[in-house]
Amino acid sequence: MGRTLVCSIFLPYTINFHLDELEDKGHENHPASSSYEISRNRRNSIRIDNALSHLAISQKESSQATPAPLTPAFSPQHENTSDYFNLSSFKRGGGTKTPKTPKTPNIGTASPLPSSGRSSPVYTQPRSRAGSPPPFAKRDDRFGAPGLGTKQKLLQKRRDSLKKDVALFDSARWTVERGIIGNSGLFHAVDAAVRDKKLVNNVWVGLLGMPTETLSKKTKDAISAALLVKHQSLAVYTSDSDFEGHYNHYCRKILWPSLHYQHNEIFSFFHEESNWDAYVRVNQAFADKVVESYHPGDTVWVNDYHLLLVPEMVRKKMPNVAIGLFIHVSFPSSEVFRCFARRNELLRGMLGANLIGFQTEEYKRHFLQSCSRVIYAEATFDRILLEDRYIDVYSHPVSADPEAVQAYLDNEETIDTINLLKKRYENLNIFVGCDKMDPIRGIREKLLAFEQFLYDNPSYQKNTILLQTATMTEDARKYGVEVSEIVTRINSTFGDFSIDHLPVTFLSSDLTYPQYLALLSIADAFIVSSLREGMSLTCHEFILSQKEKKSLLIVSEFIGCAAFFRKGAFIVNPWSFLEMSQAMREALELDDSSKIKRYELCLNVINSHTASTWAAEFENKLRKSWSSQQKHDLSHIPRFTLNFVGSRYANAKKRLLFLNFDGQAVSWEGRHEFVDFHYGYMINILTRMVNDPKNIVYICSCLDRDELETFFVNIPGMGLIAENGCYVKPHTASEDNLQTWIRLFKKEQMAWRESMHDIIEYYSERTPGSALIDHGYAMEFNYVKVENRDSGLRNAVELCSSVNETGHACKAIPMEGHVLVEPKDISKSTAADYTLKKILHEPSDLDLVLVAGNNRTDEGTFIWANRLPVFSFTVSMRVENTEARSYTDGIPSFLNVLNSLCD
Template sequence: MPGVKFTRSGSSSGRSGSMSGRSGSNSLFAEAGSKRVNLDGRPILDFDHKNRSNSSVAIIEGDELEYSRTLKNRATSNSREPFEETASVIDDEDEITGKLAPYGGFSRKDLGDVVLGNENIFQSAPWKIVRSERGNGSLFNAVGLAVEKGVVDDCKWIGAMSLPSDLIPQNVLDDIAHHLSEDYNCESVSIDDMTFQGHYKSFCKQILWPTLHYQIPDDPKSKAFEEHSYHYYKQANQLVADKIVETYMNEKNHLDPNHPDNVIWIHDYHLLLVPAMIREKCPDAKIGFFLHVSFPSSEVFRCLAQRKPLLEGLLGADCIGFQNEEYVRHFLQTCNRLLLTDLNEFGLIYRGKVTRVQAIPVGIDADKLRNVLKKEEVSSWTKLIRDRWKDQLLIVSRDKPDKLRGIKQKLLAYEKYLQNDRKRLETTVLVQIFIGEAKDDDYEAEVLQIISRINSMADNLSAAQPVVILQHDIDFDQYLALQCEADLFIVSSMREGLNLTCHEFIIATSRKKAPLVLSEFTGSSHLLDCEGKGAFLINPWDVASFGKTIGRALQISNDEKRERWENCHDVVLKHDSLDWVKLCLNTVREGWQRNQDKTFACNKPFSREVFAKFVNDTKKRNLIIINIDDFGGLGINGSSEHKSSIELSRIGTNLANLLSDTNNYVFFASIMRRSELDLIFKNVPNVGLIAEFGGFIQFPDATQWISMVDKQKAVTGFNQVARIFRTKSEGLSGSKVVINDCTVRLAAQTAMSQDTRRSLDVMGECVQLVNDSFGETEGLHATIVNDSVVVQQKNTSLHAFKFLYSYYTGTMSVGEVRQKFQLRRAESQADIFEADESAHTSEARLPNVDETIDHICYAGGLNPIDENIYDFITSLEKKQLLRPGLTIAVWDGIKETRTSAKYVAMGQNELLSIIADREQ
């Protein structure tokens, strides 16, 4: 991506220095990104809003636009990190005063004329667009490679101009924006200085960044500061989102949103609100998001005052990508707890919308790096380095000088390594490269003190120092040469979302095959560990063990070096930048397609004509399952004293015609116990019953119940969950715990009406606790249904439905069905928690099926349990295993939501009346 330079003359002056964007700020705002557009106008949008660094017009965190003028004489340096301020715009009296000579005069007369002149210097100053060296180069290069290889047809970048926009005339800004659009395929967003400062310098860097890296801001004034800065964060996100929508609509015209290249791709924590903002105006757009930093545990993220809108903003995307599974798990747990979302095998479900959440590691372009390594400049530096430290083991490390990089711990570990054998002082050298300037003077002093102490250990002061520090970044060619000659490379970050330097090292050390010591808290550690046979993983806080690992890594045999390098090398090649782009875009498309299968509930009303056509248009028989839980004021709250058995029994009376039709197999499903359903429907013929969301099934006109759950496996987990829920219920007034045969519920309807916030917090804690503690070990799953936390064995309801489908379609023999679904006869009504593990369970008896089915009708609610069944029926129809059937969701008409059901009934009475009054 290009950048803009302002100069005093038409030619670029060697004296011109870089300036930050914004009054006194430098951040590269533009992460907003890229929109790819085909020649025929079909767009792919790619947004990256990560930095607005010392370039003033910055499009993307990888190749920002550079703005400079001769008022400052600080040359742009590779040592600057993307977010680091390198220069300030002179925009007030104090700053001008700071530029004056000691006795009130300018040291250069022409400079004084420019600064104090009446004319706005930006009105007539020449400017040009140049390429910047900073930003998220991995993203820019990856997208560029994808365009080059034909993975995408074209790409348009959209980002904020990192200019002091309050100082620059609007016509100049418009001119810059025009050239960026015409010549560089970049659409720019202009943000005023106050908004930018509040967004980037305040909220992003002082609130979001520390929290995402486990450093919760604890300033006494941070609460007011956070609320104030969040206003600007939201405002800046809205400006970027509006520009994205404008560009998307202009480029898209009237093209099919299903086109694979019609994608919006947003990047990083600076734009967390943008996906939902775009979704509001472009509901059918394909939107992806990738977070380039770490995502903390729910206990940390919930400390943010704006936690809910930030999460909801992200969930506007069809797919959210993270660097590794740990960040995915943290995000899912956080949404589970704070938003009461539910999960399925595809992703996260919130308000009927599915968001695919996946770990998609970022990689590098190994082929391009190999070509750079072949350059003559790299070879020359490699020879010089080899000669300089020919008799020593060379350790290389490169970090930003801040606490998160674990520099102090690395030096202490290196000191331990040297102390264990003082001969190593003459045979080992650590070259530590610092990127950018330290912002914490105390930390910098502490690090330098440790370095001085290590270097003073050497008896021979004329010999090479054990630690060599470079307090500015070096040319990339020199850096690669150091990696080529390194005997060990160390990455010791305390917390880091991405670290591709270790990937670069694996390619650079192809000749020496040197080992890598990598912090387990970096995003790449899970990949390069290679089951203990790749990089040496360390805990930076364990200094003693860290020191021992350095010693071991330097002493391993050549065979072990080769094995570890080859394992890491295979990983780097497998997870390269091109595959990263492919996988990210594919998952966005998959997530979008899954949501297209769901439509808004209000758009598909259920009618008598629809049901009559279903019943009459059949070649075989129909399987009809109706979830009755909300009939008769039942809700899901608990025991029978809150239900009207008379009203429920009338369901059978009202549906007498449906039940008497021999073409129909009809089942009523409920969360109620077997005993309650037996009592209510004992006089209703020809109806099957499904108790406890699929835990038990009774066939029509049968008296025996079949158990669909493994009660021996469930006992321990359910007992523990019941004890936890009782404890939680004691602290939540109005709630109660309902324990059934294979279900535990924390019913909180009354509590919700009394204290909604407290109830949501408790339910969120329960959901997270069950899913984290008992999900994998006990196979239990907690979900929210009608203001209650429902705990069952995972997919119990879907398991029961699949059994009925297999049985009634005749796709499997009775013996195969019994074996696959592990059917058991439910011996008694005794609570499963008190069941004797040694008790004998008889084999379930299955009735004969006179004729198979080819149609299915399922009527349920708008909850995750029923949605899983709607999705399964849809998948059967797509595979042509069933003729098109009916899925009907009962909707209260209050909360707008999406559903996979084909039709929606406005209430239970409407559903019943339509089914009962169908034309015969």
């Protein structure tokens, strides 16, 4: 078995440069502001000014703290995390606390274990050179207009300084560290699958999570070699300016908000196109690395919205490789997705994959609708059908790793912190929330709902608190100010100095993972009020941390895990403060037996669906999808020739043939008019086939009974299936079946016709030149004569979506120039099955079945025949993606083979 190349925007590893060692040796060094910086997962935090906070640190005390070297960690004014988790610094009931002097951060050390939590180690790494002139530029290069000599000198000075930085990092010792940014849910899931031996031989592909343009080729090569040999990782390198445009602008300010229904109209208008090129270049760098490193038998697993173009880019270079794509964030409705200026390119990039996975059925459905309505691709319930291949689409939510979380819960630091917090908040009801400071996370809505709860329930005002952690993001300072004002108002209104009580404690500093789990463990309810979110694994971690208290979740209905925990959690609308307030009260007042029952439902879901099984299942499903699609690819299925079928056909004792020649062989300008020269040739061949006593031949057609009988009236003994399976005329009379038409549907199965007539008529009226054609068994929206082809195609796609998504007892089949709406449970395949079982009574001597067709309505019959215990040939007479196991280049080629078989 080959490797799995797991592509994620960041590797699970990064690099730490030990510049302090150079300084000890007397090496010329540069201050952090000009040459390097300390990189953290969360570089910034927010000050929450709260005069009432019993945890406040005075400005005088803060200013006396020993400054940290390089770039120090930011300590929020209202809360110092080291003090908060120090029991001796807090005394409930009017006591005071003496803040400790912040410790100097240390340089992080390498560790084979995952990052231990929300609080990040400190690494020394290069400063981004986005927007800086390249160090290898010639001295006489011109920057700006002539005559700007001062500017030229400044640029040259910067260039010289950057050259020194290259030499500085070249000479520094470096170590590989566990990464502090990236998709931690993915990292832990793959690690768990590897630990459980469900995933073997995987190789990570990603960026290092730091600026790399300052590094020389020699340093990059050495880092790449160490990562590949010791950590099974392939490092991708891009320019700092490309990464800035890709990640910080296109991903974070265009894709991320819109995927979560927060479209940034102003930023998109001015910056979407300007940053698109950077997004493309970074995706191309990933694709090039995959192609360069690919070994036969490898599979490629691409993750998340940062790399949506990679599947198509890899497919262009390697058409037969197995490619999977999993989207970890939410996917919006087609009406939101079509707001992207590059919507077509994004979707076609994704469709380079063999398998596309989403967190929920809702996100999957939105993607299928977007493909159908934006690029007019044919979409079924779980598949996108392209001209030459298809893509499987499914939903399977990521989960947590119970074994790893339990290991941290058993950690001594976690146990000590839990005991500390229990003493601190003894006899209090505790709501807990852990989020990033981002409007999408719904912190504002959570605080307003908690405020509503306190107003609605006076008895809880003095004995209930909300512990909210919120790590700062770079673009949320304005939002943070708004959150700060709400916190201040709640504490001013409901706080009580006499008992040193404040309803809201807001922690904006990073927490270690033990501290984070400790907060989850003491909660009486955990509130996640995100306005949109892919899955939110914090909910899983909360459930796993609550084995003692068995407290419950209050979860926004707009989060992926709401469907995951729907039987046990309180599912709420975060926009309804009253609904959230009621859920808070119910979570506190629910009786123990009901609480335990709800909790165990949530826990059982996690234990039966772990991170390890999620990663393994995606890998297995990807390989199966690729294998199945290879069989359907015309470049991999055989051509239907005499050599291919001859010996098997000649040796068969009894043969059953279902043939469809609609369209090309029989055409008519009016009733019973033949205009295609293949007709006479076809009748001659079919007559000889029917006259062979070993053959039973049925013609399957969309034509009505009268037309079908007229076309084949001169071939006695020919079986007929009319109106796409609604009627069967047996090939010969018997005791059970006279040679007359048999209706295969019940009256109620056609009850959809009246409502569907109105729907198709609506689309016909809005598409000048189109027509509604009633075939009796089916209805047709025909847009062949529409002048505006795009308008006809767009309305045809919308009609298909409207019919197939509403649960009617009918289905819409898109075909060239028209859409056919027919009964869902009646088809050529059901008629073929009826013929075999009811008319022929499954003869024991039947040893060959041949099914041939030339349009989309035959695909179900191909699937039916492929599953028969009898040997079967399935033949597609159209050169495109098909379920058939062989193909010919049109009807003439197929007729030529039949003619040879008759000789």
